[in-house]
Amino acid sequence: MPNPYAASATASAVMATVRGGSGGPKGPGAPDDLDVSGYGAGVVLRRVLGYVGPHAWSLVLAFLLNVVSVLLQLYAPILVGRGIDRIVAARAVDFAALAPVLRELAAVAVVAAATNWLAGYLTNRLAYETVRDLRIDAYDKLHALPLSFIDAHAHGDLLSRVVNDVDQVGDGLLQGFTQLFSGIVTIAGTLAFMFSISVPVAVVVVCVTPLSILVASLITHFSAESFKAQQGLQGRLSGYAEEMISNQKLVSAFGRQRACVGEFSGINDELYGVGVRAQFVSSFSNPSTRLVNNVVYAIVAMVGVSAVITGFPSTLSVGQVQSFLSYTNQYMTPFNQISAVVTQVQTAFASARRLFALLDATDEEPDAPGAAELADPRGEVAFEGVGFAYDREKAARGELLLQDIDFSMPAGASFALVGPTGCGKTTLINLLLRFYDVDRGRIIVDGSDTRRLTRRSLRAAFGMVLQDTWLFEGTIADNIAYGRPDATRDQVVEAAKRAHAHKFVVQLPDGYDTVVGEGGGMLSAGQRQLLCIARVMLADPAILLLDEATSSIDTRTERQVQRAFDEMMEGRTSLVVAHRLSTIQNADCILVIRDGRIAERGTHEELLARGGFYAELYRSQFAE
Ligand SMILES: Nc1ncnc2c1ncn2[C@@H]1O[C@H](COP(=O)(O)OP(=O)(O)OP(=O)(O)O)[C@@H](O)[C@H]1O
Numbered sequence: 001m002p003n004p005y006a007a008s009a010t011a012s013a014v015m016a017t018v019r020g021g022s023g024g025p026k027g028p029g030a031p032d033d034l035d036v037s038g039y040g041a042g043v044v045l046r047r048v049l050g051y052v053g054p055h056a057w058s059l060v061l062a063f064l065l066n067v068v069s070v071l072l073q074l075y076a077p078i079l080v081g082r083g084i085d086r087i088v089a090a091r092a093v094d095f096a097a098l099a100p101v102l103r104e105l106a107a108v109a110v111v112a113a114a115t116n117w118l119a120g121y122l123t124n125r126l127a128y129e130t131v132r133d134l135r136i137d138a139y140d141k142l143h144a145l146p147l148s149f150i151d152a153h154a155h156g157d158l159l160s161r162v163v164n165d166v167d168q169v170g171d172g173l174l175q176g177f178t179q180l181f182s183g184i185v186t187i188a189g190t191l192a193f194m195f196s197i198s199v200p201v202a203v204v205v206v207c208v209t210p211l212s213i214l215v216a217s218l219i220t221h222f223s224a225e226s227f228k229a230q231q232g233l234q235g236r237l238s239g240y241a242e243e244m245i246s247n248q249k250l251v252s253a254f255g256r257q258r259a260c261v262g263e264f265s266g267i268n269d270e271l272y273g274v275g276v277r278a279q280f281v282s283s284f285s286n287p288s289t290r291l292v293n294n295v296v297y298a299i300v301a302m303v304g305v306s307a308v309i310t311g312f313p314s315t316l317s318v319g320q321v322q323s324f325l326s327y328t329n330q331y332m333t334p335f336n337q338i339s340a341v342v343t344q345v346q347t348a349f350a351s352a353r354r355l356f357a358l359l360d361a362t363d364e365e366p367d368a369p370g371a372a373e374l375a376d377p378r379g380e381v382a383f384e385g386v387g388f389a390y391d392r393e394k395a396a397r398g399e400l401l402l403q404d405i406d407f408s409m410p411a412g413a414s415f416a417l418v419g420p421t422g423c424g425k426t427t428l429i430n431l432l433l434r435f436y437d438v439d440r441g442r443i444i445v446d447g448s449d450t451r452r453l454t455r456r457s458l459r460a461a462f463g464m465v466l467q468d469t470w471l472f473e474g475t476i477a478d479n480i481a482y483g484r485p486d487a488t489r490d491q492v493v494e495a496a497k498r499a500h501a502h503k504f505v506v507q508l509p510d511g512y513d514t515v516v517g518e519g520g521g522m523l524s525a526g527q528r529q530l531l532c533i534a535r536v537m538l539a540d541p542a543i544l545l546l547d548e549a550t551s552s553i554d555t556r557t558e559r560q561v562q563r564a565f566d567e568m569m570e571g572r573t574s575l576v577v578a579h580r581l582s583t584i585q586n587a588d589c590i591l592v593i594r595d596g597r598i599a600e601r602g603t604h605e606e607l608l609a610r611g612g613f614y615a616e617l618y619r620s621q622f623a624e
Helices: 011-017 041-085 095-144 147-152 155-197 199-246 248-253 257-282 285-310 318-359 392-397 425-432 455-460 476-483 489-498 502-506 525-539 555-569 604-610 613-623
Strands: 381-388 402-409 414-418 440-445 462-465 543-547 573-577 589-594 597-602
Touching: 041 095, 041 155, 041 318, 095 155, 095 318, 155 199, 155 318, 199 248, 199 257, 199 285, 199 318, 248 257, 285 318, 381 425, 402 425, 402 440, 402 589, 402 597, 414 425, 425 543, 425 573, 455 462, 462 525, 476 489, 476 525, 489 502, 489 525, 489 555, 525 555, 543 555, 589 604, 589 613, 597 604, 597 613, 604 613
Parallel strands: 414 573, 414 589, 462 543, 543 573
Antiparallel strands: 381 402, 381 440, 589 597
């Protein structure tokens, strides 16, 4: 039987159902609370290198090319100096000696540029490859995690780990490190060249450089706070905008547009203030470090001139002074950039910790050894003394949300679940699909304890239509064929006809090829529901789990949806979570859940005659 997980489902249910992939190697202590404290810099670096490993050749090559490029750039000032020494006096230019120096200089410039470009290309490629691999693992992980984990963590945060944090790791750790590395090579190289030309002048450069570092780090320190605040406000602003755009109807219905715009403007103004402050402070960075650099440059020039004229503190030629001045510039550049690079690397480390904490979370418990496949399911379902609590501590103390749940659905029967909000109806379905495991008793499908069946085959026996319809960005046909991608167009159309969706689909601009946006925004709630029913019809599961959606659709569409539901349920075992009692009067059995137990059970007539909670509920809805 094809996979009928074709229904509408909440994002977490979809994540939990379409599973695959395995968890990566475990880090320190599998932090299910996503705690990052156990991740030291060494652990993070080792893990990142684990991802870089398969592309190690490009990393090594990039580093070597970087070294070559930096060394050539450092060699150029020597050649310039040599050239200058050939043209020191009027009419005393030694062209014969100058020509080979210029040729060498041109060759050095070309090779330095080429190696620099190639190193940059390799580093970027490496970063993208690593980001791709990390993201695949992180996304696989989301599918391998148990639903309890997904439920317990903010979806936005999980998403941010898979999308933003992975990018930060790529940008910061790889590119930041490369920059750091070439900075170190530049500093070491310039020092070596300077000391080889004149030790005393080199000592002067080394002594005055801390001035430049001090100024750069002071400015970074003051602007960092403002940039942090700016990032926070940007997040708040986009979060607010997203919330308001996705709930625009409600905002309008409550007449809150003006208030919304006001609130948005408030955050926006705050962002403006912080942004201007951040830019104001950081705009000092360039001029002031340049000023300091120029002071250092001037000092070196003065010392150099003194060396040429007086031979103090050492003897230098004019060309050598020129080389020195170039080195002074090159030597100071990495110091000016270092604080930005360090911030980038720190951010990347923070992101890597968050990412690895997610990758190390405990996967859904694997299927029991020797778990059987549920082949050709008949659709018999039984709950035997089932008890469950979400809270593990409460479960251990015996304080259960659901307890002593006992019922048996023969193949083809239609059962309904009724009860006050929060009584555990959805929980019961979560248990049936093994998104959570029972704490007491057992659930039997076709004579087998569900814990002895593979999750995949168990879940494949069910089709779900939930109240939150789920359509993805794609054509109508793709959406219907979600649970059976190999279905022909005729089969898709047939399923749509049986779901009473065909009529409205053919009226859409491109019929079955009409692209529906994410969430099916251009369709009505009822139409979305009909498409989800068609999806389950096509997948043809043995057991249906239906969460009636009757709240947000008009009466005519509601009748169509109800008809489609009825047709879909024919000959299949079905469990309906009922909100409106008028729709379940024909159910073979209605289970009334109250205070975690089955309080009443029977047909509609039996329950009415009994005059209990159901009868009261029915009368109150009827009165409405
Ligand atoms: N993932 C979860 N973790 C912890 N508690 C949960 C979780 N999901 C639901 N609950 C709690 O369990 C109880 C039962 O929730 P459930 O969703 O099963 O109720 P329901 O009967 O389907 O409600 P409704 O009719 O409003 O949909 C509620 O108190 C709810 O807050």
